[in-house]
Structure formats: C-alpha cells, structure tokens
Amino acid sequence: MTTTIPDSEALRRASLRYLWMHNRDWTQMAEEGEPQIIESGHGVRVTDSEGKSWIDVNGGYNSVNAGYGRTEIGEAAYEQMVNLHYFPQGTTTVPMAKLAAKLAEITPGTLSRVFPVSGGSEANETALKIARAYHKRIGEPGRYKVISRVGSYHGMTAGVLWLGGSPYQPRHDYEPIYPGIVHAPQPNAYRSTCGGETPSECAVKCAEAIERLIEFHGPQTVAAVIAEPVAIPQGAVVPSDEYWPMLRQICDKYGVLLIADEVICGFGRTGKMFALEHWDVVPDIMTVAKGVVSSYLPMAAAIVKEEVADVFAGERNILRHVFTAAGHPVAAAASLKNIEIIENEDLVENSAQVGAYFKEQLEGLAIDHPLVGDVRGIGLLLAVELVSDRDTKAGFAADARVPERLNDKFKRQGLIFRINSNILNMGPPLCITKEEVDEIVHAIDISLWELEGEMGISRMT
Known part of the structure; x- marks a missing residue:
C-alpha cells in the first residue's frame, strides 16, 4: 500500500530530524526537499512514497545485481x-x-x-x-x-x-x-x-x-x-x-x-x-x-x-x-x-551484452557533447569523464558546481543518479534491458545539453 503524501512528508521530516545518512548533509537535503523515501522496487526501477517511479542508475551501491523485487x-x-x-x-x-x-x-x-x-x-x-x-x-x-x-x-x-x-x-x-x-x-x-x-x-x-x-x-x-x-x-x-x-x-x-x-x-x-x-x-x-x-x-x-x-x-x-x-x-x-x-537467468551474459550496448551508446554522446572527455568500463561497470577542455583534459572550477547541477537535472529526468565529481559512474542491476539503457542515455543526453547551454558551449561540428 502506498504511503499517503502527508505521511510521506512526515517520514521526510523524521529522516531530517533523526537520520544520519551516508555522505549527505541534512541541512542541504532540507533545502532540496529531500531525502526521497523509497517504498518499493522492481528490476531497475524504484517507486517513492509519493508514487513516482525512478530508474536507479547505480542499483544501490553498484550492488543490486539481481534487481529489485526478487x-x-x-x-x-x-x-x-x-x-x-x-x-x-x-x-x-x-x-x-x-x-x-x-x-x-x-x-x-x-x-x-x-x-x-x-x-x-x-x-x-x-x-x-x-x-x-x-x-x-x-x-x-x-x-x-x-x-x-x-x-x-x-x-x-x-x-x-x-x-x-x-x-x-x-x-x-x-x-x-x-x-x-x-x-x-x-x-x-x-x-x-x-x-x-x-x-x-x-x-x-x-x-x-x-x-x-x-x-x-x-x-x-x-x-x-x-x-x-x-x-x-x-x-x-x-x-x-x-x-x-x-x-x-x-x-x-x-x-x-x-x-x-x-x-x-x-x-x-x-x-x-x-x-x-x-x-x-x-x-x-x-x-x-x-x-x-x-x-x-x-x-x-x-x-x-x-x-x-x-x-x-x-x-x-x-x-x-x-x-x-x-x-x-x-x-x-x-x-x-x-x-x-x-x-x-544468465545475468552475467546479459551484463556482457547489454553492457557493451550501453558503452556504445555512451560513446555516441561524445559526438554531440564537448564536455565528454572519456568513456570507459566493461560489462555493466561504466563511466563517463567530463572535461572542460578535451585537449588539456582540464576539469571544472568548483564554483561551476557541475556535479550539483547535473544531479538536479538527472532527478528532473527521472533518474536516481548522484555524482560528486566530474565522473559519471554507472552500475545498474544486471537485469537491465537495452530499452532501459536507452532511457538512461536519453536522460543523460538531455541533461548535458542543458548544462552546455547554460555554460555557453556550442555544439561540436
């Protein structure tokens, strides 16, 4: 049974008051309307206490290999x-x-x-x-x-x-x-x-x-x-x-x-x-x-x-x-x-095959996004490293707030995907499908377009 919205807000307030979460600041979470309260999950998706569905790009801590809801x-x-x-x-x-x-x-x-x-x-x-x-x-x-x-x-x-x-x-x-x-x-x-x-x-x-x-x-x-x-x-x-x-x-x-x-x-x-x-x-x-x-x-x-x-x-x-x-x-x-x-369920083989497809799609982002410096990984352990200059491989000034801005954009695109540097680490459940990979890559694509627009970076030719 889904928690009602008032109950959801009470849980959020209780978390902010009493819970010491991993690597999170409760004052910042309060300002951002967080933490999210997750109630259920299936495959690569989870549902929060307000009934909204999300894709968990990193399957917990790269750890929900068999997927949610088993x-x-x-x-x-x-x-x-x-x-x-x-x-x-x-x-x-x-x-x-x-x-x-x-x-x-x-x-x-x-x-x-x-x-x-x-x-x-x-x-x-x-x-x-x-x-x-x-x-x-x-x-x-x-x-x-x-x-x-x-x-x-x-x-x-x-x-x-x-x-x-x-x-x-x-x-x-x-x-x-x-x-x-x-x-x-x-x-x-x-x-x-x-x-x-x-x-x-x-x-x-x-x-x-x-x-x-x-x-x-x-x-x-x-x-x-x-x-x-x-x-x-x-x-x-x-x-x-x-x-x-x-x-x-x-x-x-x-x-x-x-x-x-x-x-x-x-x-x-x-x-x-x-x-x-x-x-x-x-x-x-x-x-x-x-x-x-x-x-x-x-x-x-x-x-x-x-x-x-x-x-x-x-x-x-x-x-x-x-x-x-x-x-x-x-x-x-x-x-x-x-x-x-x-x-x-041959999830190891699925990791190899869908992982190769995932990496190929991420590599395709470099064609349109000058911020993409490198794509690497193997299977369903992948990463995109963002740079401000491909030639020098320079990162970003702290006041550019690239991780924070992207985290907000990923959230608006329906992804639970938090980064704390210029590296986008990805490790979804091994049961992920190519169609779900497409959803993730599309959301990253849109988020990078928005960020590049805000930074005044034109499209590559």
Missing part, C-alpha cells in the same frame, strides 16, 4: 528465519555450509576457504589481517606493509580507509594514517601518472612501479598488494591486458600475497562472474560482497587459496577474528538464492 530471495530468507535465525557458538548452519561450498565452486583456482563477514569493508579488513598473520605463521614477522593504489576504494572502516583514496573521499578527519600503507599509481591510461603513450605502456609502467616499491621498502617488509580489478572512484578504470598477469608474477617473485577486491566487480558486474577471469589471474585472497546477495541482506566474504589458508590449521594456528553477524544463516540463504538467479 520475491524468491525474500521467501528464502523468511523460510530460513522462521526455521533458525541464528546459531550457537562454535557451530554453523545448513545455508552457510552450502554457501561456502558454492563460493569455492565458482571462484577460480584453489580459492576455496571462505571467511564470511557482513560487508565489503569487513571483507577487506579480514583480508589484511589474514595476509599479515599468514606471514607470521610462515616465519616472516617483518612483513606488515600493504601496497594499494591511489584512486582505489576498499571501504570505510578505520584500517582499509587508508588504502587507495582520492580527493573525493577526504580522510583528514581520521588522521594519522595507519602505519605500513604504501601507495602505488593507478593504471588509468586516460590520466596516466606512470608515463607511456599507450594503454599497454601505462599498464606495464604501473605494474613496474609496484615492483619498484617492493624493492625500495624491502620484500621482507611487504605483506600484500591489494587492488580492484576495475577501479571504481576514478571511473571504471580497466587496465590494459598486461597489468594483472604482471602483478601476479611480481607478487610471486617476492613472496607477496595478492588480494583482489571484487566487492563491486564480482558476481557478473563486468560480464564475467569475477572480473579477474578476464585475465585468467587467480589472487591469493579475493574479497566479495554486494552482488553475492544483491544487497538483500548483509553478506560478504574473504575467500582464500588453500595454500594460504592451510597455514592456519591446528589449534595454535587459528585466526583470532570474529564478527557477530559473520556467517548469518538468513543472509546465507538469501545469497544462495541470489546466486541461483544470477546463474539461471
């Missing part, structure tokens, strides 16, 4: 909840045992030991702890440093907050930085900081930069390299094919563990079940979240190679690490049903 997932969760909602200490449950086996089956190589947690930040925190503890178990206690990449994102808890980073995710409130965090360049060919005139040269140089960092700090001090297969904050950065195989070889050469953060990239987002399958690379630890359960409930995991996990066997070797909700049976039941839907 009653089968809700039914699986309900059935498990009424049967057994939690578990006694030192035990596990039927759905968690089945989920661990399923994840071992579908992940590449010998990735098979599953440490379940509640979200992506926890998964990456767990991976770092495993990496450092692993080296202590094998007699290398000096290995504590972790190499991550500038412009990557690995979560918001206190440890992983310092991995990666960008100007759009300021961290000065939480200083000082954790010790042992080392930053390498991002293989972003459009804005390469490594040098190289081609994407291949950029990839090689950025991989070599990680090797130089290991050598500079001393291999005996480096525990792990962590990286997203496709980097998100800088806008769906897909490295050239040389990069990941080189990274694997470098880590093997120096005895460093390779951690792949597949929290966003996994479960079909890039047109493969896991993004590293594009390069036939198997990491030592893979972290997953979001798409594993399409955000119907909190579920995530660090999945570890047998060769790494086996050093923790034996009473004196166990990893002292726990979260109350880790391995929750209701979330596990929902995850199993979600993975079943992804597999049975």
Whole structure:
C-alpha cells in the first residue's frame, strides 16, 4: 500500500530530524526537499512514497545485481528465519555450509576457504589481517606493509580507509594514517601518472612501479598488494591486458600475497562472474560482497587459496577474528538464492551484452557533447569523464558546481543518479534491458545539453 503524501512528508521530516545518512548533509537535503523515501522496487526501477517511479542508475551501491523485487530471495530468507535465525557458538548452519561450498565452486583456482563477514569493508579488513598473520605463521614477522593504489576504494572502516583514496573521499578527519600503507599509481591510461603513450605502456609502467616499491621498502617488509580489478572512484578504470598477469608474477617473485577486491566487480558486474577471469589471474585472497546477495541482506566474504589458508590449521594456528553477524544463516540463504538467479537467468551474459550496448551508446554522446572527455568500463561497470577542455583534459572550477547541477537535472529526468565529481559512474542491476539503457542515455543526453547551454558551449561540428 502506498504511503499517503502527508505521511510521506512526515517520514521526510523524521529522516531530517533523526537520520544520519551516508555522505549527505541534512541541512542541504532540507533545502532540496529531500531525502526521497523509497517504498518499493522492481528490476531497475524504484517507486517513492509519493508514487513516482525512478530508474536507479547505480542499483544501490553498484550492488543490486539481481534487481529489485526478487520475491524468491525474500521467501528464502523468511523460510530460513522462521526455521533458525541464528546459531550457537562454535557451530554453523545448513545455508552457510552450502554457501561456502558454492563460493569455492565458482571462484577460480584453489580459492576455496571462505571467511564470511557482513560487508565489503569487513571483507577487506579480514583480508589484511589474514595476509599479515599468514606471514607470521610462515616465519616472516617483518612483513606488515600493504601496497594499494591511489584512486582505489576498499571501504570505510578505520584500517582499509587508508588504502587507495582520492580527493573525493577526504580522510583528514581520521588522521594519522595507519602505519605500513604504501601507495602505488593507478593504471588509468586516460590520466596516466606512470608515463607511456599507450594503454599497454601505462599498464606495464604501473605494474613496474609496484615492483619498484617492493624493492625500495624491502620484500621482507611487504605483506600484500591489494587492488580492484576495475577501479571504481576514478571511473571504471580497466587496465590494459598486461597489468594483472604482471602483478601476479611480481607478487610471486617476492613472496607477496595478492588480494583482489571484487566487492563491486564480482558476481557478473563486468560480464564475467569475477572480473579477474578476464585475465585468467587467480589472487591469493579475493574479497566479495554486494552482488553475492544483491544487497538483500548483509553478506560478504574473504575467500582464500588453500595454500594460504592451510597455514592456519591446528589449534595454535587459528585466526583470532570474529564478527557477530559473520556467517548469518538468513543472509546465507538469501545469497544462495541470489546466486541461483544470477546463474539461471544468465545475468552475467546479459551484463556482457547489454553492457557493451550501453558503452556504445555512451560513446555516441561524445559526438554531440564537448564536455565528454572519456568513456570507459566493461560489462555493466561504466563511466563517463567530463572535461572542460578535451585537449588539456582540464576539469571544472568548483564554483561551476557541475556535479550539483547535473544531479538536479538527472532527478528532473527521472533518474536516481548522484555524482560528486566530474565522473559519471554507472552500475545498474544486471537485469537491465537495452530499452532501459536507452532511457538512461536519453536522460543523460538531455541533461548535458542543458548544462552546455547554460555554460555557453556550442555544439561540436
């Protein structure tokens, strides 16, 4: 039943008064008539408390892979909840045992030991702890440093907050930085900081930069390299094919563990079940979240190679690490049903095919819009980078308020699509159709026309 408009306004006021929302300012939301109160959803669309339908361009946080409104997932969760909602200490449950086996089956190589947690930040925190503890178990206690990449994102808890980073995710409130965090360049060919005139040269140089960092700090001090297969904050950065195989070889050469953060990239987002399958690379630890359960409930995991996990066997070797909700049976039941839907409905293949169409349509925007500097991505993880000058790749002055103006225009076009920089990141549910892609691209097209008109930018010839 749809909430009445007066009730909707009361909910909005209550949210403004009591709710501390993610990365939002309640005073600004009040001025803009927000927050929106969402009541229901189906596929890529959601309906708000006033009955208006919207397309969710980013499917939650690039996380509603199977789409909204999958009653089968809700039914699986309900059935498990009424049967057994939690578990006694030192035990596990039927759905968690089945989920661990399923994840071992579908992940590449010998990735098979599953440490379940509640979200992506926890998964990456767990991976770092495993990496450092692993080296202590094998007699290398000096290995504590972790190499991550500038412009990557690995979560918001206190440890992983310092991995990666960008100007759009300021961290000065939480200083000082954790010790042992080392930053390498991002293989972003459009804005390469490594040098190289081609994407291949950029990839090689950025991989070599990680090797130089290991050598500079001393291999005996480096525990792990962590990286997203496709980097998100800088806008769906897909490295050239040389990069990941080189990274694997470098880590093997120096005895460093390779951690792949597949929290966003996994479960079909890039047109493969896991993004590293594009390069036939198997990491030592893979972290997953979001798409594993399409955000119907909190579920995530660090999945570890047998060769790494086996050093923790034996009473004196166990990893002292726990979260109350880790391995929750209701979330596990929902995850199993979600993975079943992804597999049975060929959503990974749909991501590849519709994603390619989506990217082609976005590339077409560059013909008419001088603000479009670059279009990149793979599968249904895509981005458009806007520039004020294509030749110099210059951005925009802060007082131009480009993100805020576009957010307002997207909203008027029926999109839930918020940006905080000059990069338009897109990651809709994997069930999206070409017709729905056309709706999104049309709305972006109109919004860019309006913005360019306001900025006095004429159409390209």
